[in-house]
Every structure is written in structure tokens, then in C-alpha cells.
Amino acid sequence: xxxxxxxxxxxxxxxxxxxxxxxxxxxxxxxxxxxxxxxxxxxxxxxxxxxxxxxxxxxxxxxxxxxxxxxxxxxxxxxxxxxxxxxxxxxxxxxxxxxxxxxxxxxxxxxxxxxxxxxxxxxxxxxxxxxxxxxxxxxxxxxxxxxxxxxxxxxxxxxxxxxxxxxxxxxxxxxxxxxxxxxxxxxxxxxxxxxxxxxxxxxxxxxxxxxxxxxxxxxxxxxxxxxxxxxxxxxxxxxxxxxxxxxxxxxxxxxxxxxxxxxxxxxxxxxxxxxxxxxxxxxxxxxxxxxxxxxxxxxxxxxxxxxxxxxxxxxxxxxxxxxxxxxxxxxxxxxxxxxxxxxxxxxxxxxxxxxxxxxxxxxxxxxxxxxxxxxxxxxxxxx
Numbered sequence: 001x002x003x004x005x006x007x008x009x010x011x012x013x014x015x016x017x018x019x020x021x022x023x024x025x026x027x028x029x030x031x032x033x034x035x036x037x038x039x040x041x042x043x044x045x046x047x048x049x050x051x052x053x054x055x056x057x058x059x060x061x062x063x064x065x066x067x068x069x070x071x072x073x074x075x076x077x078x079x080x081x082x083x084x085x086x087x088x089x090x091x092x093x094x095x096x097x098x099x100x101x102x103x104x105x106x107x108x109x110x111x112x113x114x115x116x117x118x119x120x121x122x123x124x125x126x127x128x129x130x131x132x133x134x135x136x137x138x139x140x141x142x143x144x145x146x147x148x149x150x151x152x153x154x155x156x157x158x159x160x161x162x163x164x165x166x167x168x169x170x171x172x173x174x175x176x177x178x179x180x181x182x183x184x185x186x187x188x189x190x191x192x193x194x195x196x197x198x199x200x201x202x203x204x205x206x207x208x209x210x211x212x213x214x215x216x217x218x219x220x221x222x223x224x225x226x227x228x229x230x231x232x233x234x235x236x237x238x239x240x241x242x243x244x245x246x247x248x249x250x251x252x253x254x255x256x257x258x259x260x261x262x263x264x265x266x267x268x269x270x271x272x273x274x275x276x277x278x279x280x281x282x283x284x285x286x287x288x289x290x291x292x293x294x295x296x297x298x299x300x301x302x303x304x305x306x307x308x309x310x311x312x313x314x315x316x317x318x319x320x321x322x323x324x325x326x327x328x329x330x331x332x333x334x335x336x337x338x339x340x341x342x343x344x345x346x347x348x349x350x351x352x353x354x355x356x357x358x359x360x361x362x363x364x365x366x367x368x369x370x371x372x373x374x375x376x377x378x379x380x381x382x383x
Contacts, residue, residue, distance in 0.1 A: 002077045006030075006069035012052070017063040019056020021079050025049065028073025032065045045070065057083050137193060139175065140186055144198055149173050151206040152373035156226065156344065157365045159358050166224035166258070168366065169207045170373045171199070191230060200233040201242075208246050210376050211256050217380050226258040226287060234261065234271055240278040254283040258308070262289045263300065272304055280305075287344070292332070301339055309336045313347020313367070320352050333360045 004023070006012060012023065012030060023030075029047040033040045043065055046052050056063050057080050143149055150172040158165035173181045190196040207225040215222055233239055247254055259279065261272065279286050287308035288300065292315055301309070311332055318325040329345070336343040348354055348367030357365050 004075045004077055006073045006075065008069055008071050010069050012067040012069065012075070013063050014066045015063055019053060019061065019063050021077050022054040022057045022083060023052050024076040024078060025052060026074045026076055029070040030073060031068050031070050033068070034065045051078075054078075054083065133189065136181075136186065137189055137195070140173070140189065140195060140199075143173060144195070144202060147202075149199070149202060150375065151203060151210065152375055153210065153225070153379050154366060154373040155371040157348075157354075157370040159354070159362060159365055164223065164370070165364070166226060167210075167379065168226045168260070168373075169203055169210070169228075171203055172373075187230075191232065196230045196232050200230050203227055204243060204246065207257065208250050208252065210379075211252055212250050213376060213380060215252075222253075222256060224256050224258050224285075226260055228260045228262075228289065231268075234268075234275060240275070240282065240284070243284070244282060255285070258285040258287055260287045260289040260310070263291060269303055276304060276306070298335075301335070301341075305339075306341050308342045308344055308364070310344045310346055310366075311336075313345075316345055316347055316353050316356075319356050320350065326356060329356070330360050333357075333362050337361065 003026070006028070013019075015034065025046055025048050027048055029045060030050075030052050031045050032043045032052065034043060035041070052067050052075075053063070055061070057078070060080075152170045152172050153167035154170060155164040156166040156168060157163070171183055171187070173183075173186055175181050187196075187199070190199045204227060207227050211222065211225055229239070243257070244254070247257065259275075261275075276286055278284075285307040287310055288304075288306040289310045290312050291300075291309050292312040311329070315325065315329045315332060319329060333343045333345075342363040344364035344366060345357055345362055346366045348357070348365045348369045350369060353367075354365055354369060
């Protein structure tokens with residue numbers, strides 16, 4: 001970035017000039033004005049810390065006002081590429097709101113000047129994706145209130161015992177207009193807002209209700225249910241305390257639930273270490289999810305005592321044909337066992353893969369060979 005010095009009374013830019021750069025006032029002050037019926041009309045007097053000229057840069061439109069230095073002024077020059085990069089990194093909803101504000105502001109200026117409002121069609125347009133995102137957020141709130149989100153359960157197979165020992169709780173949403181919506185889409189949306197906390201609480205309640213239903217059906221021994229916990233839920237001071245209350249009210253043992261946190265969340269060692277301590281004190285087990293998906297760091301396993309490590313399906317995809325893949329999986333399972341944790345391998349789709357896990361001494365397997373995610377009603381029916 002460069003700097004520009006204006007002397008008192010010097011014009012920075014005029015109405016109708018092209019807007020290739022914006023300015024941050026570091027020292028001094030600038031008056032922004034327009035011409036109305038041939039006379040100047042002051043819109044604003046800006047000073048240190050204010051931006052000037054950013055509108056034309058954001059929407060690639062001509063200047064709609066004149067900027068003049070009220071005193072000797074030092075400006076930091078912000079080019080279009082620099083500003084565009086920052087805007088592109090913001091949430092699309094924020095970009096859409098910004099575009100709408102600019103459009104209304106330019107229309108207001110045109111009305112004051114007695115001019116026709118500019119056609120901002122190609123320059124300041126409502127971001128269709130952003131508007132859809134706003135609608136989806138509102139609909140997700142309504143779905144929560146109406147309890148329309150569904151919990152599906154995917155079986156977790158305990159290999160030494162040759163039985164389904166537990167289930168992973170997975171959230172599903174069937175939109176009334178769009179049909180099934182990918183969890184990757186609406187969970188990401190919930191993460192960006194405060195919705196992830198009520199969504200997480202919803203799943204905890206549903207999981208506990210499922211356990212109660214399994215007990216009533218006479219499922220013995222009672223399976224455990226594994227529940228994913230979001231980063232924002234981890235920061236909730238009373239997450240474990242609330243869970244303990246709900247378990248007590250349902251007369252369920254703390255061993256009936258297992259919490260799962262992804263590797264990306266483990267980067268906050270202090271937060272996760274505190275969570276693990278609370279869980280261990282009350283007999284709640286915690287699993288490290290998606291080990292080997294890009295955030296893998298042996299420090300996670302060294303510093304944090306997880307009960308289970310879920311090994312990503314990428315490590316089993318080629319074990320039927322690639323000796324190196326088997327060797328890597330064997331080493332990871334051995335490492336997990338050496339630190340006193342249970343190994344669970346995801347993505348098991350063939351009997352050969354399951355046989356390899358049994359030979360390696362892996363405790364749990366998950367995947368379509370074992371079973372796909374299904375509603376609670378089908379679990380209770382034994383399907």
C-alpha cells in the first residue's frame with residue numbers, strides 16, 4: 001500500500017470520476033459533498049480512521065460525490081484488488097447486505113441530485129446464493145422449533161465380540177421443498193451462526209431418547225450412542241454438566257454415551273484437555289474423529305488421552321490390493337493400541353477389509369458392510 005498527501009483545499013476526487021482506489025484517512029480530515037441545483041451539499045466530514053471512496057471501489061461504479069481536504073491530510077491508498085480480496089473472504093450474506101446498502105445509498109443520492117437512479121443490475125446485485133442461505137437459516141430455525149430434524153443411527157461393530165456394540169448418531173434434514181439436504185451444507189450453516197448450539201442440544205436429547213427406547217425394547221446389553229460435538233459446543237461451559245443432568249433424569253449410565261470431536265477441534269489443546277478431564281471424572285468416553293484427514297499430528301495422541309481413535313476410511317480403501325496400505329493401517333492401529341485407546345476404522349465395505357481389521361486386533365469397525373445410517377424405528381425393529 002502507498003500513501004498520499006493532500007494539502008488543505010485540494011480535491012481528492014470529483015463526482016463521476018472512475019473509482020479505482022479507496023483511502024483510509026490516517027491524519028487530517030476530508031469533506032464529502034455533492035452538487036444540488038448548482039450548490040454544494042455536504043454529506044459528511046470524515047477524519048482519522050474513516051474510509052473515503054470505498055463505494056466506487058466495491059461496486060465498480062463512478063464516484064457519486066466530491067472529496068476535498070479540509071486540512072493537510074495523510075491518506076493510505078487501498079487498491080481495488082486489496083479491498084476485493086477482503087470482501088471475497090467475508091460471508092456471502094454479509095456481501096449481499098453490503099450490496100443492498102450500496103444500492104439504496106446510490107438511489108438516495110440520485111434522488112437528492114434529481115437524477116435517475118442508477119441501474120445496479122450487474123454492479124450491485126443481490127447475491128442469489130446469499131439470499132438462499134438466509135432463507136435456509138430461517139427454515140432451519142423453524143425445523144428445530146418443529147422438531148423436524150431426524151436422527152439416524154449407524155451401527156458400530158465390536159469385532160472381538162462379533163456384535164453391534166453401539167451407534168453413531170447422525171443428523172438428517174428433509175426439507176419440505178428441496179428434499180434431503182446434505183448435512184455438510186446445513187451443519188456448516190449452523191456452525192456459522194448460533195444455531196449449532198441448539199442443533200447440538202437437539203441431537204443430545206434425541207440420542208438419550210433413543211437409548212431410553214432401546215432399553216424399553218429390551219436391548220441387552222444396552223448399546224452406547226456416539227454423538228458429534230461441535231467446536232462451539234465445546235466452548236459452552238456447561239456442556240458436560242447438562243449432559244449429566246439429562247442422563248440422570250433418564251436413569252442412564254454415563255457409559256451409554258460417547259462424545260466425538262474432530263481433529264480440527266483438537267488444535268485447542270487447553271479446551272479439549274479440560275473436556276477430557278471432566279468426561280473422565282464422570283465416566284463419559286471421548287473419541288477422536290477423522291484421524292488422518294489432514295490435521296493429523298501425533299501430538300494429539302501424545303498430549304490428549306482419548307478413549308477411542310476413529311481412523312479415516314482413506315486408510316482402508318486400498319488394503320485389498322496395496323501392501324503399503326495394509327502396512328500403514330497396521331502401524332496406526334498398533335500406535336492407537338500402544339497408548340491405551342481403542343481403534344475404530346471407518347468406511348468398511350467388504351468382508352476382506354473386516355478380516356484385515358480382525359487380524360490387526362482392531363476393536364471397532366464402521367461402514368456400509370456393517371450397516372448404513374437408519375432411523376431409530378428400524379433399529380428397534382432389528383433391521
